[in-house]
Amino acid sequence: MTSKYNIVTILGPTASGKTRFAVELSRRIKGEIISADSRQVYRGMDIGTGKDIKDYEIEKVIIPSHLIDIVDAGYQYNVFEFQRDFLKALETIKSNKGFPVLCGGTGLYIDAALKGYKLIDVPVNLDLRKELENKNLMELSDVLKKYKRLHNRSDGDTVKRAIRAIEIEEYYLNNNIVEKEYPKLNSLIIGIDCERELRRKRITNRLNIRLKEGLIEEVQTLLSQGLRAEQLVYYGLEYKYITEYLTGKYSFKEFFSKLEIAIHQFAKRQMTYFRSMEKKGTTINWINSEVPNDEKIQFVIEKFIAD
Numbered sequence: 001m002t003s004k005y006n007i008v009t010i011l012g013p014t015a016s017g018k019t020r021f022a023v024e025l026s027r028r029i030k031g032e033i034i035s036a037d038s039r040q041v042y043r044g045m046d047i048g049t050g051k052d053i054k055d056y057e058i059e060k061v062i063i064p065s066h067l068i069d070i071v072d073a074g075y076q077y078n079v080f081e082f083q084r085d086f087l088k089a090l091e092t093i094k095s096n097k098g099f100p101v102l103c104g105g106t107g108l109y110i111d112a113a114l115k116g117y118k119l120i121d122v123p124v125n126l127d128l129r130k131e132l133e134n135k136n137l138m139e140l141s142d143v144l145k146k147y148k149r150l151h152n153r154s155d156g157d158t159v160k161r162a163i164r165a166i167e168i169e170e171y172y173l174n175n176n177i178v179e180k181e182y183p184k185l186n187s188l189i190i191g192i193d194c195e196r197e198l199r200r201k202r203i204t205n206r207l208n209i210r211l212k213e214g215l216i217e218e219v220q221t222l223l224s225q226g227l228r229a230e231q232l233v234y235y236g237l238e239y240k241y242i243t244e245y246l247t248g249k250y251s252f253k254e255f256f257s258k259l260e261i262a263i264h265q266f267a268k269r270q271m272t273y274f275r276s277m278e279k280k281g282t283t284i285n286w287i288n289s290e291v292p293n294d295e296k297i298q299f300v301i302e303k304f305i306a307d
Contacts, residue, residue: 003188003305006184006185007187008029008189009036009188009189010102010192011107011110011190011284012105012193012274014105014267019050021192029099029101032100034067034113035066035067036102037109040068041069043069043070044072047238048237048238048242064098067086079112083112102187107273108273110277114185114282116182128166128170129163129167132163135159137159143166188285188300188304190284191284191286192287193286193288195289195290198290200264203264207259216242219242223243229243242255
């Protein structure tokens with residue numbers, strides 16, 4: 001199948017059904033999935049992150065997947081590492097003669113992968129941070145303007161972002177940076193849209209199912225293996241609220257209610273990020289989640305040919 005696209009991206013909020021669709025699509029186009037989920041990289045965090053490994057098998061064929069279970073729980077994986085590992089996964093898929101299908105709900109990771117952000121693993125400069133800590137956002141923006149390189153618009157959004165941007169510029173200024181050429185990616189981006197009330201019902205139903213499958217026990221196991229409570233709270237959502245429930249901060253009823261609300265809010269933030277991507281020029285072809293996957297696949301194939 002000839003097309004101008006060299007990668008397909010499937011994105012959408014939590015509980016939209018994007019993973020199963022990506023798997024079925026991959027079966028049709030000899031695809032391999034690259035996960036764009038900021039928490040599925042962690043080993044031992046399975047139920048809470050919704051890895052659903054069983055969904056990667058169709059008719060006894062296991063669809064290859066990448067960037068799942070690649071670091072230990074407790075580690076703080078970041079977008080720089082994701083972009084690096086995404087490029088490695090692309091090379092692996094190319095050598096396998098497969099077709100890359102990027103799938104997930106972490107908008108920042110998707111943006112970094114497709115737009116080729118020039119991310120350098122810049123170390124923290126404590127002396128510089130101390131020097132800048134008392135400056136306000138306007139003063140930091142003035143400092144940032146003195147550098148010659150063009151900046152992302154978001155660099156000056158907050159004090160924290162501005163300080164980090166200056167830190168990066170100083171590193172560039174004082175170090176000989178050799179940037180690797182980033183592959184040119186042209187992605188057909190499919191968004192799975194789920195009507196708000198239906199999404200809320202799916203989230204509540206899925207949470208109940210995951211609790212029955214052993215979600216609380218999964219968190220207990222991680223704690224018993226030596227992870228500190230604050231390490232799990234860092235991961236948010238299920239891991240935050242279950243840890244706080246297990247340490248006595250909430251009753252079960254309080255924990256369930258707070259977690260349910262937090263997941264709804266998370267899904268809303270995901271959609272806000274995707275809409276912001278569109279405002280910045282990214283074309284997302286939205287499909288209603290209730291459309292059967294066969295029809296979604298046909299839509300993708302027709303877009304490949306038509307475009």
